[in-house]
Amino acid sequence: MKALIYKEFRELLAPALVVVLGALVLLLVEYWRGPLLDEEHRVLASVFFMLGAPLLGLLAGSHTLAHERGRGSEAFQGSFPVSRGAIWAAKLCTALLMLAVVYLLLYAVAFGTEPQGAHAFRQTLPDLGTSMILLHAATTFFLFCLGFFLSGMRKNPFEANAVALLAGLLLLMLWMFLAADVLPRFFGPQLGILYSTPSLSTPAILATILGLGLLVASGSGYMASLPLAYSKRLWRTTIAGAILCLAIIPAFFTGVRYLGEPGPEDIGWVEHAEVSPDGEWVMFRDYRDDSHYHRLRSRLWRMRPDGTELKCLARPPVELAAWLPDSQSVFVSWGDRGANFHFLPRTHLRWDWLIEVAEGRTTSLAELGYVEGALPQFSAQGTYMSYGASLVRLKPRPVVLEMQLPQKATVVGWEENKSAVYFSYSKKGRLTLARTELPSGSPLGRAVAQGPEEAASIKLSPHARWVVWETLATKSASTVATLENLGSGARLEVAGRPAGRAWSPGEQYVWMQTNGRQMAVVDLAHLRVIKELGTSNFSGEEPLPWHYWSLDGKRVALATHKVVRDKAQSPSDRVVEWGPIHLWVSNAAGSGLRRIAGSAMTDFTDFDIGGWTAEGQIIVTVEKRKIISIDPDTGVQTEILTSSVPPENSEAGGSH
Amino acid sequence: MTELAIETSGLTRRFGRLVAVDGVDLQVPKGSVYGYLGLNGAGKTTTIQMLMGFIQPTAGEMSVLGFNPLREDVAMKRAVSYVPERVQMYDWMRVREMLWFGANIHPYWDREFAEHLRARFELPSERRIGQLSRGMQGKMALTMALASRPVLVVLDDPTAGLDAVVRREFMESIVGILQEAGTTVFFSSHIIDDVERVADRVGILHQGKLIVQRPLEELKASVKRVVATFPAVARAIADDDILQQEGEGRQRAIIWADCAEEKLHKLAAAGATDIKVEDCSLEDIFVAYVRPRPALVEG
Numbered sequence: 001m002k003a004l005i006y007k008e009f010r011e012l013l014a015p016a017l018v019v020v021l022g023a024l025v026l027l028l029v030e031y032w033r034g035p036l037l038d039e040e041h042r043v044l045a046s047v048f049f050m051l052g053a054p055l056l057g058l059l060a061g062s063h064t065l066a067h068e069r070g071r072g073s074e075a076f077q078g079s080f081p082v083s084r085g086a087i088w089a090a091k092l093c094t095a096l097l098m099l100a101v102v103y104l105l106l107y108a109v110a111f112g113t114e115p116q117g118a119h120a121f122r123q124t125l126p127d128l129g130t131s132m133i134l135l136h137a138a139t140t141f142f143l144f145c146l147g148f149f150l151s152g153m154r155k156n157p158f159e160a161n162a163v164a165l166l167a168g169l170l171l172l173m174l175w176m177f178l179a180a181d182v183l184p185r186f187f188g189p190q191l192g193i194l195y196s197t198p199s200l201s202t203p204a205i206l207a208t209i210l211g212l213g214l215l216v217a218s219g220s221g222y223m224a225s226l227p228l229a230y231s232k233r234l235w236r237t238t239i240a241g242a243i244l245c246l247a248i249i250p251a252f253f254t255g256v257r258y259l260g261e262p263g264p265e266d267i268g269w270v271e272h273a274e275v276s277p278d279g280e281w282v283m284f285r286d287y288r289d290d291s292h293y294h295r296l297r298s299r300l301w302r303m304r305p306d307g308t309e310l311k312c313l314a315r316p317p318v319e320l321a322a323w324l325p326d327s328q329s330v331f332v333s334w335g336d337r338g339a340n341f342h343f344l345p346r347t348h349l350r351w352d353w354l355i356e357v358a359e360g361r362t363t364s365l366a367e368l369g370y371v372e373g374a375l376p377q378f379s380a381q382g383t384y385m386s387y388g389a390s391l392v393r394l395k396p397r398p399v400v401l402e403m404q405l406p407q408k409a410t411v412v413g414w415e416e417n418k419s420a421v422y423f424s425y426s427k428k429g430r431l432t433l434a435r436t437e438l439p440s441g442s443p444l445g446r447a448v449a450q451g452p453e454e455a456a457s458i459k460l461s462p463h464a465r466w467v468v469w470e471t472l473a474t475k476s477a478s479t480v481a482t483l484e485n486l487g488s489g490a491r492l493e494v495a496g497r498p499a500g501r502a503w504s505p506g507e508q509y510v511w512m513q514t515n516g517r518q519m520a521v522v523d524l525a526h527l528r529v530i531k532e533l534g535t536s537n538f539s540g541e542e543p544l545p546w547h548y549w550s551l552d553g554k555r556v557a558l559a560t561h562k563v564v565r566d567k568a569q570s571p572s573d574r575v576v577e578w579g580p581i582h583l584w585v586s587n588a589a590g591s592g593l594r595r596i597a598g599s600a601m602t603d604f605t606d607f608d609i610g611g612w613t614a615e616g617q618i619i620v621t622v623e624k625r626k627i628i629s630i631d632p633d634t635g636v637q638t639e640i641l642t643s644s645v646p647p648e649n650s651e652a653g654g655s656h
Numbered sequence: 657m658t659e660l661a662i663e664t665s666g667l668t669r670r671f672g673r674l675v676a677v678d679g680v681d682l683q684v685p686k687g688s689v690y691g692y693l694g695l696n697g698a699g700k701t702t703t704i705q706m707l708m709g710f711i712q713p714t715a716g717e718m719s720v721l722g723f724n725p726l727r728e729d730v731a732m733k734r735a736v737s738y739v740p741e742r743v744q745m746y747d748w749m750r751v752r753e754m755l756w757f758g759a760n761i762h763p764y765w766d767r768e769f770a771e772h773l774r775a776r777f778e779l780p781s782e783r784r785i786g787q788l789s790r791g792m793q794g795k796m797a798l799t800m801a802l803a804s805r806p807v808l809v810v811l812d813d814p815t816a817g818l819d820a821v822v823r824r825e826f827m828e829s830i831v832g833i834l835q836e837a838g839t840t841v842f843f844s845s846h847i848i849d850d851v852e853r854v855a856d857r858v859g860i861l862h863q864g865k866l867i868v869q870r871p872l873e874e875l876k877a878s879v880k881r882v883v884a885t886f887p888a889v890a891r892a893i894a895d896d897d898i899l900q901q902e903g904e905g906r907q908r909a910i911i912w913a914d915c916a917e918e919k920l921h922k923l924a925a926a927g928a929t930d931i932k933v934e935d936c937s938l939e940d941i942f943v944a945y946v947r948p949r950p951a952l953v954e955g
Contacts, residue, residue, distance in 0.1 A: 003760035007746065071747070075740035076797075078710055080761050081733035081804075 004082065004090035012060060012098050057144040060095035092145075099144055264310055267301070267644050273621040275305065275611030276327035279551050281357055282610060282619055283330055284627060285318060286643070300332060302357050305613040305629060307640030313355050322375065324394065325382035329354045331365075333387075352387070354398060365398050379414030380462050384421065384438070386411035391421065393438070406444060409434075413460030422448075424458045431455045433467055452482060461503050461510070466524065470497050478515055483522065492527045496520055499545035505553035509588050513545045521590035531590030539595065541582065549588075550612040556586045557609055557618050557632065560595075581607035583620065585632045596635045660719075661686045661808045661840040662707060667716035669702050676702040678864035679716065684842050684857070686807075689834065691855030691872070692844040693942055699864040700844035701741060704812045707842075708738050721808055734763055737801035741812040743793070747786030751779050751796065755803070762804035770803035777829065791822035795829065802833060809834075811843035815850055827853055852938040862946045872938065879941045880915035884908055884928035893926075895919070899944035911936060911944045 068074050077087060273284035282305055285298035300314040300321050313330070314321075320333035332353045352365040376387040378394075385392045391401040391411065405411070409425035412433070420437045423445065430453060434445030451458060451469035459468040469482040483492045496514035503510050512520040514532075521531040535542055541560035548557040562579030586593040596618075610619035610627070617629045619640075627641040662684035669677040677699040684690045694700045705711045707718060709725035709732065718725060723732035745754060751774065759765040774781070777795040779788070788796060794814060801809055814830070815823040827850050834841055834854075845851050851858060851872075858875060860868040868875065879899070886906050893901060893910065897919070901910040908928075912919055915933065923931055936944070 003757045006760075007749075007757065010748065011746075072742070072744035073746060076743055076745050078708065079733065079738040079740065079801075081730055081763065082761065083730050 001082075001086060001090060004080075004087060005094055008090050008094035009097075012094055057095070057099075057146060060098055060144075096144070264641070265644050266312075267641070269624045269645055270627060270641065270643050271298075271608065271621055271624055272321070273608065273610035273619055273627045274321075274323060275613055275619050276323050276357070277325055278327040279305070279612060279614030280327060281305075282613075282627070282640075283313070283321060283323070283357070284610070284621065284641075285321065300330070300355075302330075303641065305615065305617060305619060305640070306638075307627075310641070311360060313357070313360055314353070320375070322378075324354070324385075325378050325380060328358070329356050331376050331385065331387075354394070363398055365392060365400070377411060377413070379416045381416045383416055383419075384414050386414075386421070391438075401438060403436075403438070412458055413462070413464045415464045420464075421445075422460055422464060429453075431458050431469070433458060433460075448486065449484060455482075459498060461507050463507055465507055466503075466510070468498055481512065483510070483524075483527070485527075490527055492522070494520055494522060494529060499547060501547050501549065504549055504556075504588055505551070508553070511547050511556065511590070513543075517542050519543055519590070523589070533590055533593065537593055538584065541579070543584075544581075546609065548609050548611050548618070550616065551614060554588055555612075555632070556588065557612065558584050558586070559607060559609060560584060583607075583609070583618065583630065585618075596630060596632060659685055661688075662690075662718075662720050662842055664707075664718040665716055667703065667706060667718055668714050669699075669706060669711065670714045675864050677706070677713075677861075680861070680864075680866045681869075682718075682859065682866065683869065684840065686840050687838060688857045689841040689855045690843070691851030691858045692842065692861065693848065693851055693858055694844070694846060694861035695946060696846055698846075698861045700846075700861055701812055703861070704738075704810055704842075704844060707810065708733075708736075734804075735807045736810060737804055737806035737808070738810045739797045739801045739812065739814055741814075741816055743797040743814075745785050745793070745796065745800075747784065749785050750782055751785070751788075752781040754785060754796065754800065758800050758803060764805050766803055766805050769805065770799060773799040773803060773833070776833075789822075790818055791826060794818060794822075794826050798826075798830065798833075802837065802839070805837075806839060808840045808842065811841065813844050813846065815845065815847060823847070823850065830854060848937075848939040848942050858938070860942060860945050867945055875941060876935065876938065878914050879936050879944070880912055881934040881936050881940065882910045882912060882915065882920065882923065883932045883934065884910070884923050885930040887927050887929075893923075899941075900947060911940065 068077060080087070268286045268288045270284050270286045273282055275282050281302055283300060283302045285300055287298040298318050299312055300318045301310060301312050303310040314332050314334060318332055318334055320331075322331045324331060332355055334353060354363040354365060355361070356363075374388045376385050378385050383393065383395045385394055389405070391403050393399045393401055403421075405423055406425045409423045411421055411423045413422040414420065415422065415435070418437060420435050422433060422435050424431055424433050426432070427447070427450070431451040432447050433449040433451070435448045436445030449467055452471055454471045455469040456472055457470045459470070460466070461468075465486060467484045467486055469484065471480050471482065472478075473480050478495060479497050481494050481497050483494065484490070494512050496512040496518070498510050499513040502512065508524055510522045510524060512522060514520055517535055519533040520529050521533070522528070523530045533543070538560045541562045544559045544561065546558065549555070550557075559581050561581045564577040564579065583596040584593060585596060607623075608621040610621060612618055613629070616632070617638075618632055619627065619629055621627050625643040625645060626639055629638045629640050630636070631638075660683055662682055664680055664682040667677055667680040667682070668675065680699075680703060682703070692700055692703070702711070706713050707720055707725055709729035712726060720732055721735050723729075723735075725732055746757075749757065755767075755770050755774065758770065759767055777792070777799060779792060779796055779799065785793065785796060798814075801811075811830075815826055818826060830841070841854075843851075843855075855872050857871050858868065859866055870878070884907070886908060888906065893908070895912075897913045899911045899913050901908060903909065920931055920933070
């Protein structure tokens with residue numbers, strides 16, 4: 001058996017070496033330019049591998065079976081004192097070994113040389129035991145064997161038109177995806193991904209290099225005895241196919257895919273305009289129509305607060321985007337929830353990125369593990385990030401931290417200068433706040449505080465100075481927050497909970513939301529409530545639970561709307577009717593509250609505050625069709641971006 | 657069966673309507689060199705492929721060294737070496753690698769004997785098989801066949817495609833080595849000189865049927881050419897044992913399968929004079945057996 005395997009291995013060595021060389025070239029390119037295939041995904045990888053399997057089977061079979069017949073050594077082989085089963089097993093084992101090597105290389109290239117890639121690769125390992133992976137593996141094996149034995153049907157499999165056509169079609173398919181994925185990397189935006197289409201770049205690149213390598217080797221006479229040496233039909237088929245596919249790529253998924261940079265004229269429905277923490281940039285998302293399906297598949301853009309320097313940063317389907325505290329990059333969760341392949345159950349494809357906002361350069365964070373509704377949480381200076389169950393150190397370069405937290409533990413904050421992470425977990429039925437220093441922190445950390453017996457959740461202020469225990473008062477069925485200073489242990493009980501972005505930049509004040517209709521402003525220096533704001537302060541309207549602090553921490557922007565809960569008074573006969581949204585500005589302590597009196601403001605039914613610019617303007621997304629800049633002092637509005645969606649469709653985006 | 661290396665009974669192989677091998681009863685004694693003769697397409701290779709277990713007979717039984725080639729092919733091939741027609745080995749292998757390969761394939765490989773054969777055939781160790789001449793490749797195949805110390809060697813037309821000089825050299829190599837090794841040899845050929853030079857027993861296959869199977873010396877002693885002169889223009893002689901007869905004027909040449917004294921008396925009684933009995937070469941005998949017999953005219 002050893003001699004048989006040696007013989008088969010030597011005969012497969014030439015194509016295997018070409019594959020290895022191809023993979024080395026790819027890895028070198030990846031080393032210099034970054035990952036070629038950041039968007040690769042394990043489920044898709046299985047699909048690609050299944051598609052590539054019959055081609056590899058044909059190649060392997062052409063060398064081990066057809067070549068045996070072609071050169072006439074079958075009879076010599078028949079004289080060996082070994083069973084036919086052993087001969088076939090040696091051939092198949094060697095071919096499968098080649099398949100395994102090729103696929104390992106594909107994996108290596110797909111997941112990259114980055115530590116995140118290795119992390120992602122390890123994440124795939126538990127899947128090996130699942131029925132899905134087994135199904136893919138079995139299908140791949142079957143298709144490989146099909147190609148392998150198909151090649152034995154004729155003396156030279158590539159002499160048969162049907163087999164040459166099959167190989168050509170497979171290569172054509174691979175090259176199509178190669179062209180679709182790789183070309184835009186050089187001529188298009190950074191995330192040049194064919195919309196809802198599996199990436200086949202790696203197999204395509206390998207197949208191309210393999211093909212070219214075999215062509216060169218055949219031409220040089222090195223492989224004069226191999227079947228591919230005189231298979232001109234194969235080359236004709238694949239070259240013609242590649243030219244054809246290049247021609248059809250721009251028309252593929254018309255309207256979704258661009259070979260060039262998309263511009264303002266391409267912008268669809270806009271939403272989630274958000275000013276960077278330093279107030280110098282505005283990012284927003286757009287999507288092609290207002291259906292729920294497409295709202296989960298948006299593009300990401302950035303521009304200056306005056307509307308200049310517009311650039312598309314990421315292609316669909318962007319699910320989530322958030323500014324890093326340094327304002328230099330954005331975190332993007334790119335994925336397609338519920339992509340439905342005809343031959344696979346519903347899949348959930350995800351990838352997480354950092355995109356440098358100025359140049360658009362991307363850094364892969366691999367897949368961090370999706371948690372429905374989870375938002376990334378950053379340390380104050382953006383050194384660390386937690387997302388779902390993953391901890392990432394972002395600087396100097398992103399590394400996924402291999403830290404094991406207790407079961408059901410949640411990261412709640414960071415202590416930047418000491419590289420410490422705070423997390424909460426339940427200990428003897430009580431919420432406990434623990435702290436551990438990275439990177440070699442203890443999984444259990446050091447418990448630094450324990451909440452009241454009935455505490456239901458815990459929050460930490462951005463600079464980790466204050467901890468907030470939230471409890472539900474059983475009698476009033478309202479939330480009570482206990483603020484505790486982590487340094488002194490001083491406590492204050494306040495009705496309500498800190499709303500989104502409630503802490504002032506210097507953590508002098510925190511704005512609490514009480515039962516949805518009232519607000520309380522807490523002076524943290526003196527640990528007392530200094531202002532209570534109700535609907536009477538907002539002309540009878542109810543405040544929305546989001547606050548936007550100006551960069552200097554002196555002013556707060558917030559929104560209100562009129563809520564009609566009496567069905568009889570509702571113009572639309574609904575149980576609850578929301579009225580138009582209005583923008584208000586207050587000083588940090590809650591005094592000087594006033595409504596922005598822009599004439600058009602009262603007409604807005606859909607309204608989203610994006611934050612304060614460095615110049616003191618407030619950025620607002622209106623009706624999903626405009627992004628405007630508002631001067632809080634004069635109420636003057638400046639339109640900085642308008643959607644290209646025709647006005648007659650605007651009704652479709654009118655709800656919030 | 658114990659003294660026979662190969663024995664078949666009614667061995668038949670049909671390919672559709674074509675009967676390639678028709679009821680062949682082979683008997684190859686151990687230690688013999690058996691020449692299996694036949695025209696191209698007579699069924700020699702088909703017989704050998706059945707004996708090696710590559711194809712299944714349509715009918716009949718066979719035994720090779722006591723093994724059933726179909727059910728015990730691996731055990732059989734440990735004792736039997738087979739060199740196919742126009743053997744094609746792995747061109748990319750060097751002679752040295754090929755011998756290593758053989759040593760790892762055959763359980764009874766004799767490394768010293770393999771090296772002895774390589775030296776005797778002057779095969780360069782580092783030369784690739786594809787770079788060897790046809791004759792050298794034949795010798796390489798013979799080395800591979802003999803180095804496993806087989807009890808039986810089956811050669812399927814081993815000299816096909818070789819020129820006369822190389823063919824003679826190759827056959828003499830076989831003779832020399834086999835004399836040393838005492839191995840049973842069963843080889844097919846359509847080149848009669850080769851068989852006559854080395855075989856001690858022959859079988860002639862014609863249109864799928866084994867029409868002769870005898871020791872070579874016995875065959876040559878039995879089949880004779882008789883040249884006789886008749887008083888008048890000679891007419892054809894009717895006799896079932898006559899394989900071939902031709903005449904010109906009063907003289908007639910007859911090849912008798914079994915040239916006994918009574919045949920000569922019969923000629924003398926018919927008025928023949930100047931009767932000469934000549935030995936036949938194996939080629940004459942083969943041609944006489946396989947050439948179509950002319951219609952007889954009663955004399």
